[in-house]
Amino acid sequence: MRAAIAALMARSKREIPHYYLTETVDLGDAMAWMRDRNRQLPVPKRLVPAALLLKAAAVALRAVPELNGFWIDDRFVAGEDVHLGVAIALRGGGLVAPAIHRAADLELPELMASLRDLVARTRAGRLRRTELSDGTVTVSNMGDQGAESIIGVIYPPQVALVGFGRIVDRPWAVHGLIGVRPVVTVTLSADHRATDGATGARYLQTLAHLLERPEEL
């Protein structure tokens, strides 16, 4: 496992000219919306913030398809759909990134169920081979035990990786006043051969707008 990660990451850093863009997004409305929704639901149906973040990442990729796909033979090959690779840490160490297929089309409860299923099967060592290899992009979500931001390494031959840091409460300006809001730092790592910063910035703006209107996700 270590050797496989080492080979892949070394190839990424050797071949891919990464560029990085960062945006901090106010999740106040998204978290309030999720809490309200969860209040009416039994435990197995409740959402976790990761489901919202993944859904927004997938839908934003549909709007900016230049980041969804592969760099093969000196050109960009678009992904046939948004198959969202999700970086999942294994308990014994190591990391895999199995894909949630057609993630942008899934309703939030479906995406949440897919995520739970994927994590459970990953930890139990019961992934299908295709799931491990057919992501068109990767998302790395630090979760609430992780660091505040992550500047990730692209999974070749993909051309982008979206990293979500831990959600933290921070002083934040809202309508000219300072309040305390839950915020998340989103970092896009992208392949400069395939896109330029303007495309990456458009992606982060789209993602931020989606997270500000969670009821539309």
Add this chain to the structure above:
Amino acid sequence: MNIDQAADLIRTVLHQVAPDADLDGLAPDADLRETLELDSLDFLQVIELLSERAGVRIDEEDYQFLATLGGAATWLAGVAPAPAHG
């Protein structure tokens, strides 16, 4: 359900969700999620199993009472009905 029964149930559930975790060395006041490296999905599963086995409804507002083993056992003992005899 008394506090010891509640603590036993919590340990059983934690073992199921995080089979590799060292529960023997777990201090009653240690932060469960941090110490056992439970992510949000793991914690949701803990809540789900506790709710099901103890027969209590656990709302998101109650998660704060479940931060440590000691706190969770006290809280659960206070809200859970006595287990049926027999």
